[in-house]
Amino acid sequence: MKAGRLPIAGNRNSLIIALVFAVLSISLYSPLMLWVLLLALCAVTVRVALYLGWYHHAPNHRTVNLLAILSASTLAWFSSELGFLLSMVNLLVMACSLKLMLLKNRRDFLQLFICGLFILGCGYIFTQTLFSALFYLAVLVALLIAQFGAYAPRMPLKQQLRQLLTLCVQASPIALVLFIVLPKLPPMWQMPAAKSAATGLSEKVTPGDIARLSQSSDLVFNATFNNALPDMKDRYWRALTLEHFDGKSWQVSPLRKNTREKQQWMNMEFAPAVSGPAYQYQVIAEPSGQRWLYAMDLAVPGDSASRAAIWQSNDYLLIAHQPLMSKWAYQVNSYPHVPLNQASFPFDQRINLQLPDNGNPKTRQWVSQLRQRYPEDGALLNALMDHFANAGFRYTLEPPVMPIDPVDTFLFEHKSGFCSHYASAMAYALRLAGIPARMVTGYHGGSLLTDQVLSVHQYDAHAWIEAHLGDSGWVRFDPTSVVAPARIRFGLEQAINESGESYTRNPFYGLKQFALLAELNHLFANIDYLWSRWVLGFNANRQQDLFQWLLGSLTPLRLTLLFLAVLALIAGLLALYFLPGWRKPARPKHVRLYQQAEVLVSTHTGQARNNQPVGAYCAKVSPLLPETAAQQFKTLCNAFEVIEYKSSPPNTSALLAMRRAQKKLFRALKHSHSSVA
Amino acid sequence: MNTLKTRWQQQSLRWLDDRIPARTKHTLNLRSIFIFPSKFGLSYLLMCGCLFLLGTNYQNNLMLLLCYFLLALLLVCLFKSYLNFACLTLTVDPIQSVFAGNNAVLSIQIQAANVRPGTSGGHDDKFPQGQLHFRWLRQKSMFNCDLNQAERSIRLPYITQRRGVYPLPRVTCISEYPLGLYRCWTHLDFDQRLVVYPAPVPCEMQLESRSQEAGKNATSQPGHDDFYSLRPFVPGEPLNRVAWKNVAKGADWVSKSFSQQQSLGGFLRLNLSSRDIEKELGKLAFQVLQLSDNQVPFGLILGSKCVEPGSGERHKQTCLLALARYGTLESAV
Structure with a gap:
């Protein structure tokens, strides 16, 4: 039995498992390499051909082994390029397709089933939307049907499906209880990350090289506020500080990175003192493959779970211990009035006065002139901002390319660009003037999803600068705000409208064309938000909140009681499903019809049946009933007797007659009641 | 181990x-x-x-x-x-x-x-x-x-x-x-x-007559079931007379007839002196089957155990059971 051979042609279960495998592989098209996908589809084609009987012999072992060696070496060749995770997924799918070609006996089938389940689980690494969850649920049911069919091969498909769905429905509440109650453990070890997943901001910005800012309408994160929301103009979501400038590009300072790693190793976390009013919010970040998080200044993790998973860096960033491979929720408190002056100044100064040795001569000259005119830092800053506001600068998403001396070209030639051009030029100018300055990238703004929820998308990406001004520490300046005030006050959409650029290229095109579409879009965004918040974002912290809400306080005794109650709940569910005699045995239809009529007649006449035969009882009560009712009751009784004693297969016409008679009887008795009354 | x-x-x-x-x-x-x-x-x-x-x-x-x-x-x-x-x-x-x-x-x-x-x-x-x-x-x-x-x-x-x-x-x-x-x-x-009967081993009939059994001077006599001829099968005849070998070859249905279908019968005796008792038991089983087929009454002597002569299906079962049990612990029962 264990090694029992499966019939090849016409084996429905093999076909179903092959088709499920095809659907799974296609759904994984992005992590899979094309040739692996093709191999999988070939294997499925072989199976389908075998099922239909076009072809009678499965490929033999030698062929498949050769193919295995070939594919394995190809995969090994590509593996360094793919990274560990993707290689493993590719390997799994490849092995399954080869197994599928060889599928001959029960054992192969079971192995395929197990691998199929695992691949299905891996699918959730790459996508976690509600839609994909439902999709994989359907695939799971199909996979289970194949497995079910292997153990009840002669059962009709419809019945198999019914039995299986019953099992699944019975299992789901238990699964849900386990999901809610079982402790949410922190990651046990660092998992390999998919390389291709990194999206959004990057650690290096080269304003001069970009001809057009590619912007997508992908969601970056949702922030749910516990209290009031900040004003639009104050919504600066810090993600990265770029402190190293080489004349063209800004990037994360290697020195900063180094120091951060050392501090992490020595567990010397930066802990700024905070006070005053704070915005409290939960951020549900979309997977980015990166470790930096989004928060407004001055941000500290809002609860113990977030604190455990987040590292606070000296440049006021929040950095996750694990890259964001899936949606992740964290709690933040932001203290807008606390100055950023708590990090070690000498270190910040050393990094942030760094300058390239040469290049951009015009800017150098211009800044030294400015410095002579405005020896005071504040005055110089004002002068620079004034310059951006009044010297004819233009905000555009499609700036010309500036390959040589980009700051000179931008400041004195084109005078058009987007946020990072302005930030780059201003930070460079400040450094030339001897004021420590750095570029900060992140997001600005966000649209309201609901009253308490802000959605921030990729097109909200923004860059601004910070200058270190004595005791105030790092102070934010945003040159874009004076060039294109609409960008800061109302968001990118308004800014584009004002700049008069073509509408087709911007990410809002199409979405807002029709009210209905916009409405639907908003609805989906809402559903997605709820899904993220309550299912994907259900972490240890939320679990604790839930327990606290349930129990009041989390004493060991109460927790023990809770877990006992959960065990009892599961046992109760199982008893409900499986204890015999719990459900009343279903009585046949005609008996039910008769009993209903009998109850009515006995209340009307005051004569209980007391186990008399049906016919005798009918004769007894007939004189006490109104004439029509008596007649109908007689018909009903006769039909009952026919069904109960005469016909062995259920007599549908008699049943129909019974039903009709019962209806008429009810009507007659009701009528007589009302007339008596 | x-x-x-x-x-x-x-x-x-x-x-x-x-x-x-x-x-x-x-x-x-x-x-x-x-x-x-x-x-x-x-x-x-x-x-x-x-x-x-x-x-x-x-x-x-x-x-x-x-x-x-x-x-x-x-x-x-x-x-x-x-x-x-x-x-x-x-x-x-x-x-x-x-x-x-x-x-x-x-x-x-x-x-x-x-x-x-x-x-x-x-x-x-x-x-x-x-x-x-x-x-x-x-x-x-x-x-x-x-x-x-x-x-x-x-x-x-x-x-x-x-x-x-x-x-x-x-x-x-x-x-x-x-x-x-x-x-x-x-x-x-x-x-x-x-109950597993001994597998029949084809052999000569060795039926001892009753008198000789009494005289204790047993010599074997030619069997009474000599095959005589084949004749066409008449519906209603017992099926055990049908010559299945012929039928299997595709020929017409024919019945075997025997020279002496009604015999006086006698006893089958287990040859205790033989080396291969199992083979002897097989031979006896063959003979029991043959004699029962031909409806010849017979008895069976297995060492100390004796089955009185008789015929019919039940008698055949009794004899075969006795053969199956011979020498096992249960034969004493």
Whole structure:
């Protein structure tokens, strides 16, 4: 039995498992390499051909082994390029397709089933939307049907499906209880990350090289506020500080990175003192493959779970211990009035006065002139901002390319660009003037999803600068705000409208064309938000909140009681499903019809049946009933007797007659009641 | 090592005798059912463990949810598996005796324990579902019965080698419905004794007459069943007269006729001086069959045991039984 051979042609279960495998592989098209996908589809084609009987012999072992060696070496060749995770997924799918070609006996089938389940689980690494969850649920049911069919091969498909769905429905509440109650453990070890997943901001910005800012309408994160929301103009979501400038590009300072790693190793976390009013919010970040998080200044993790998973860096960033491979929720408190002056100044100064040795001569000259005119830092800053506001600068998403001396070209030639051009030029100018300055990238703004929820998308990406001004520490300046005030006050959409650029290229095109579409879009965004918040974002912290809400306080005794109650709940569910005699045995239809009529007649006449035969009882009560009712009751009784004693297969016409008679009887008795009354 | 194994087997058999006593009709219940995750179930569990690790390390709630769902399914299947198996009732038809070397067949009827026989429909949910596997205890070859078929019975062949009277070994009945995660099994003793007759060995007739038996001066006489001729088969004739060899060759049906169909009869005697007693017993079995076919009355002397002369089907069975039992412990009974 264990090694029992499966019939090849016409084996429905093999076909179903092959088709499920095809659907799974296609759904994984992005992590899979094309040739692996093709191999999988070939294997499925072989199976389908075998099922239909076009072809009678499965490929033999030698062929498949050769193919295995070939594919394995190809995969090994590509593996360094793919990274560990993707290689493993590719390997799994490849092995399954080869197994599928060889599928001959029960054992192969079971192995395929197990691998199929695992691949299905891996699918959730790459996508976690509600839609994909439902999709994989359907695939799971199909996979289970194949497995079910292997153990009840002669059962009709419809019945198999019914039995299986019953099992699944019975299992789901238990699964849900386990999901809610079982402790949410922190990651046990660092998992390999998919390389291709990194999206959004990057650690290096080269304003001069970009001809057009590619912007997508992908969601970056949702922030749910516990209290009031900040004003639009104050919504600066810090993600990265770029402190190293080489004349063209800004990037994360290697020195900063180094120091951060050392501090992490020595567990010397930066802990700024905070006070005053704070915005409290939960951020549900979309997977980015990166470790930096989004928060407004001055941000500290809002609860113990977030604190455990987040590292606070000296440049006021929040950095996750694990890259964001899936949606992740964290709690933040932001203290807008606390100055950023708590990090070690000498270190910040050393990094942030760094300058390239040469290049951009015009800017150098211009800044030294400015410095002579405005020896005071504040005055110089004002002068620079004034310059951006009044010297004819233009905000555009499609700036010309500036390959040589980009700051000179931008400041004195084109005078058009987007946020990072302005930030780059201003930070460079400040450094030339001897004021420590750095570029900060992140997001600005966000649209309201609901009253308490802000959605921030990729097109909200923004860059601004910070200058270190004595005791105030790092102070934010945003040159874009004076060039294109609409960008800061109302968001990118308004800014584009004002700049008069073509509408087709911007990410809002199409979405807002029709009210209905916009409405639907908003609805989906809402559903997605709820899904993220309550299912994907259900972490240890939320679990604790839930327990606290349930129990009041989390004493060991109460927790023990809770877990006992959960065990009892599961046992109760199982008893409900499986204890015999719990459900009343279903009585046949005609008996039910008769009993209903009998109850009515006995209340009307005051004569209980007391186990008399049906016919005798009918004769007894007939004189006490109104004439029509008596007649109908007689018909009903006769039909009952026919069904109960005469016909062995259920007599549908008699049943129909019974039903009709019962209806008429009810009507007659009701009528007589009302007339008596 | 080997003795340890046999001792363990004996011990477990004794324990089984205690736990599931022999009966011709078994209704499976908590006492008689064993249930344990199958090998596949264990690897399923292992896979769930891997999913849990992956889900935890990626902090991926959907993966965890999938893992918990699969675990819950495992739990639900435990009960489903058990209940499906527990509503079985197995009965056997009395087993027919066979000649050594032939297969005895144990026919097992499968019913639902809790469903009235008239009401169980073909695809009733209450009726046990899925495949049942049967095999003899500690034997490899497996026989399947699909409960979703109309025919809910199984014929289990038992290979015999030596004559004798044997209690049939226990029958192992296995079900892995619904998902193969659990293996429900039981070892049932149907309280059957299988009589295996000695395999007939063709030989000369050696029927001693009664007088000679009394005179104790036995010499063999030519047999009384000399084959005489073939004649066309007349419908209604006993089928054991039909010359099957001819029929099998495709010729017309013919009957054998014998020169002396009505004989006075005599005794068959076991030649105790022969070296190969088993062969002698085989010869006797052959003769018993021949004589019974020809309806010649005869008796049987096996050492100290004697069967009085007679004829007919019952007499044949008695003689063959005596042959089967000869020299075994049960011959004293």
